[in-house]
Amino acid sequence: MKNPNLIVVFLVLAALVSLSPAYAQDKPALIVGAIYIGSVNDYGYNRSMKDGLEEMKANIPGLKLIEAENVPETAECERVMENMIQQGAKLIFPTSFGHMDFALNVARRHRDVFFYHPGGYKVEQNFGNFYGKTQTAWFPIGIAAGRMTKTNKIGFVVGQPIGYALGNVNAFQLGARSVNPKVQTIVVVTNSWSDKAKEAAAANALLDQGCDILTMHVDSPAVIIQAAESRGAMSIGFQSIESRRLAPKGWITGLGFTWGKFMTEVAKSVINGTFKPGFVRQGIDEGMMAVAPFGPSVPADVQKQVLDAVDKLAKGFNPFTGPIKDNEGIVRIKEGEVWGNDKMGNFDWYAEGIVGKAK
């Protein structure tokens, strides 16, 4: 339940701002609107979006950014976007998955305003879709974990066990196993993208069972990384590469979204009148994802092995190339079969060596 009060305050403030003599200023090159589901200071997903938008702003002189945080995935968000359009926004990033349908409603009412939505699947004339090639990018991260673990047990906290999240865990385990056949990835599901107390309890449960590395797929990695750090375990971040600041001792590496380059291209296309609505999926090599800087304890040869795997991905390697068995021994990807981008939401099984039950 996101708090509606802030939205009301925001709308009142926004109304006041739009009444004030803002039009006396020079007309900006482009006004871009962005709505976030949470706070941009979460060291996680929202932070990555904020960093991307700031990079875009720095790249294009005269670009004006209007932002709203804590915008719920309800009809409320349509009003926030309508208000941004009244303020002159010509490009809008509705940055949470659940903003999709509401943003599409707004897009249909304003065909002259352009939208790019992350993670969804709907595309229309003024509504594009983009995301990182997340699943395959977890493979090199798994290599780092497989090399660094001493107990051969790695803990993975998953918010909601959707296909994409299971794909992340699978690629991670495939990477870890490629360098360490004994490694196990233990999954604990919290059934929420953001229940902080449960994340802390899940992290403690994994550490109690002997894991020496923790990683996660939840909105903000902060709680789990801090729990690992305080109990002397190592950690791997996800969403924003900035989360490394939370674990000065135990940090290994992390996988983050770096949206800035793509957002800059989109903003430029709106200015030049060449906007194209696409279904864009980019990986580490195209700059939409990044491997975070390594922690002080990671030896040079491990770092090299991880970066070599990143190169391999760039050259077209796909970790989901058969034969791949699940953790009950059933072959899920047959010899010669490859799971591409279109199948990343289809995982309803865990790969060999993962401790957990998918359904």
Added chain:
Amino acid sequence: MIATLLRGVLAGAILSGTLLLYATLGEVITERAGIVNLGLEGILLIGAAVAFAVASVTGSAYLGVLVAAVAGGIAALIFGYLVVSRKANQLASGLAMMFFGTGVSALVGKSYVGAVIEGLPKIRVPWLSSLPWVRGSTLFNWDILVYLAIPMAALAWWLLFRTRWGLGVRAVGENPIAAFASGRRPQLLQYQALFVGGLFGGVAGAHLSVSLTRTWNEGMTAGRGFIAIALVIFSKWHPLRAIAGALVFGGAEALQLQLQARGTQVSPFLLDMFPYLLTLAVLLAWGGARRSAAPAGLGRTFVGIE
């Protein structure tokens, strides 16, 4: 292997149960004075936000806990003004209080989202924490609030059942008119009980933000205030029984996570229902005896004999 599971569940039960115990104790004291505070969730949130903000600004988590306790007490007094002085409906005011707490905590916590704090320091018990079975777990390596939880339950029991003040509070909760006739001041006692209850609620919230998670996030209590209200019924309005209740419910959450971490072949969706199934089972088992245990004047407004 069973020993590791037990150790994990015990460690988890104590960590998750501490917050529940403080919150339950606060609500027990409040309800003993005849007032149901459904706004407990809001008070927890205010405590969590204030503690985190103070810890972040001053660098002292202990100061954060103290200020959070006072903030919780003040929030409870605001609720008290509504239901004691203005004689508003307790359930409706309680829900309003919950939303008020959600909003205020969001406002207070806004600029501290993502701040990094030290958190309450862990204090290791010298000999016990190095026992072979205990080593490598969080047992006997807790923050001060965990060590104080059970003494606080004893203190609440002593206050309610061994002091004149407690006798007065309980009398008001059973029958405010009779208490008034015997020379007590029901409204003053209700305000006092609310304030003490609010202190406990504020501390509960503080434990969540400055110790368990060391983070602040809007609405982070995720319904634990309401679980504490259910725990009051579970413990039959008795502070010492609340200890068992908090451990059982903390343990239920810990158990399902520990079972997953051990690779038990049970669906995580099924395991996630466990704490709630337990709640239902408890209410079912305790249902019959409930009426006799509840303060007779609970939820009723004392109109006063001015």
